Amino acid sequence: MGFTNVWEKLNKYGINGETVDIVMEQNESKAEKVLHNMDKLDELFQKVQILCEKARNIIVIGEIIVHIPLLCRMVRDYINGSYTALPIKSVAMIVVGLIYFVNPCDIIADYIPMLGMLDDGFILGQILNALQSDIQHYEEQHIY
Numbered sequence: 001m002g003f004t005n006v007w008e009k010l011n012k013y014g015i016n017g018e019t020v021d022i023v024m025e026q027n028e029s030k031a032e033k034v035l036h037n038m039d040k041l042d043e044l045f046q047k048v049q050i051l052c053e054k055a056r057n058i059i060v061i062g063e064i065i066v067h068i069p070l071l072c073r074m075v076r077d078y079i080n081g082s083y084t085a086l087p088i089k090s091v092a093m094i095v096v097g098l099i100y101f102v103n104p105c106d107i108i109a110d111y112i113p114m115l116g117m118l119d120d121g122f123i124l125g126q127i128l129n130a131l132q133s134d135i136q137h138y139e140e141q142h143i144y
Helices: 003-012 017-035 038-055 059-065 068-079 088-102 115-130 132-141
Strands: none
Touching: 017 038, 017 088, 017 115, 038 059, 038 068, 038 088, 059 115, 068 088, 068 115, 068 132, 088 115, 115 132
16 A cells, blocks of 8 residues: 555544544543553553554554553553653643554544554654654763
8 A cells, every 4th residue: 555545544534633633532532641640641651551462463553553662661651650841731641642543443443454453553643743842852862
């Protein structure tokens, strides 16, 4: 599937730059609940890890998947107080993206081969782009 075809498919399903704002609004309260409950946060991270294993070889999202563990570490370090330089808005954006990622019934249902992960990849890619400076700062502070 060529790059042009991917964007055509995304546009067909109404996925564009405004989609991230809509996803953020729709999942903001869920993210807040998760951030205030360590059990829910751990459960989310477990679901994310399982899905990453399943999705890492899917061409349309594989390049995004490799960054998800870093996003999880950023949130975990923020929550446990070992990295507080991350703005709460960025923490919320990451959690919203992870909630969206594990939801199988999002804009394009994940059970649809190849297409099902397009929207997840788009949302996570937009979040990664928006948080580039936060990610860079975190990586500079946390050399693993």
